Amino acid sequence: MNASIEATPKQVLDTAELAALFPRGTRVYLTDVGTTPLPDFVSAASRLQELGYIPVPHVAARRLPSAAALANRMARLKGEAGVDEALVVGGGVDRPEGPFASSMDVLRTGILEAQGYRRIAVAGHPEGSPDISDEAIADALFWKQEWAADRGIEMRIVTQFGFDAQRYIRWAEDLRREGVTLPIHVGVSGPAKITTLVKYAAMCGVGASLDFLKKRASSLVTLATSYSPEGLVEPLEREAAANEQFLVKQFHVFPFGGLKKTSDWLHARGTWTSEAQPASAAF
Template identity: 40%
Template sequence: MHHKEVHALSATPELTSGERKPMLNTISPAMLLEEFSLEMTGKDVPGLEEAADLIPPSTRINVTFLGNENLETRLATSRAVHERGFTPVPHISARRLASRGQLEEFLGALRDQGTSSEVFVVGGDPHTPEGPYEDSLQVIQTGLLQAYGVHQVGIGGYPEGHPDISDAQLWSALTGKAAALREQGLEGTIITQFGFDLAPVFSWIERVRDLGIDLPIRIGVPGPAGIKRLLTFAARFGISSSAGIAKKYGFSLTNLLGTAGPDKFITQLTDGYDADRYGDLKLHFYTFGGLRATSEWITSFSEDQK
């Protein structure tokens, strides 16, 4: 469900900063929630059925590329998202692709069922690539994405770093991918790993903008879920969850039986937002507690802001 990734290692020059569109310097929680995106796996299709009435039409829903799912499962999940009036964003896991032919097979099948317009390209979990692609940058550079109808490409961002990749490598990869998307005429979006602490998120966004990368950024947010479950995923992906951070987020490490939602996180994000410094921000929800629970929370929180 998450984008652990081994990125390009070569040094990449900083991008030239372009003119940004003038924006208001403040934003409300309701405005931040506009055009949110969600994430699901193949096994979540029944949950999508249950949540469909709560999700706005055309909402982007990322479809993960799990190693234990086959081509048909991935295609069927993207098709289910499309048939219910939402925008599927299938993941492509570079290191899980056995060959260029397998990449073309997946892209061709997505195109044939009308679900290839947007994709999210990630390096993937395997330590050793199963084929010719070391990272997502190499997939972008093939030129195959646009050849099969892709217009927008999502790439990963790591405000708290990555447990297996150095910060220098992460920044080199991010600038390299942003440059490659621009060179190939593809629209791009950065989707960040989730977290509980806003301080590294704001610092990371400032660095992204200082590098001249003006792609829209979707801040990864965990939907409401059991605290134990949240902490399990946090440990797996190297996310800080100290007692102080947990309290600031809205849960306690001494009481793990309840659930926690991102109410405080989103409110603090809007309070600290400055368009001149941070640019275009939206939210991406990791649905740890299920699509229905996340969608119900978004609906209720949005109503409370009116």
């Protein structure tokens, strides 16, 4: 399977060797945790575009103070950096800073489609969410699927990272049975120390996967070693090869061990090659 990757604006702006890390056409998702000034965010997207990558900025609904701020943000990303894709998410804060409580609120404004954003990613939650029931999550995904189809917009689901392949497989099959047929890009942690993953998993609320990871770590010595994603990605690739209806089409990698280490792993396993355009090949 092909792969996209996550990066912070700071990593994009400060990594001198960025041009050599990914194949051209790789989707690079720009995280938004509310601390990056908009000019820096736009500059990071511009640098990705100049290097031949596809910038996919996060649009965090609950962090937006107004519809005008959303329109300005998306217009600058489009006009100054040539961005035409976005990942629209809730935003991970308890109290909205403006009128948007969910990604659906952002989509309903019509701002993204009016400004020419034709490919939009939305969040998937294989482990559920503390803020919303599983049924409500499935209903929301079905609404987004219909919204995109009505407007001729290509939509995909991008999930949080996890460690349990069978959980991903069951979740994807459950969605398909409920009528959701959007392609899924599964969140995967790149190689990293297990102690690092434990920290990020706790911060990101992937408790079930964290428990799964801990059960596989038989001792404190194991916890100090490096985690290999192969135990997750290989079963998913086998399932995709055996089941043509499987919704998982691609990996989305979180480089907790660093961009270079993650890039080396993806190249070594053949996911990325210099000739391929991995992330754009499958929506």
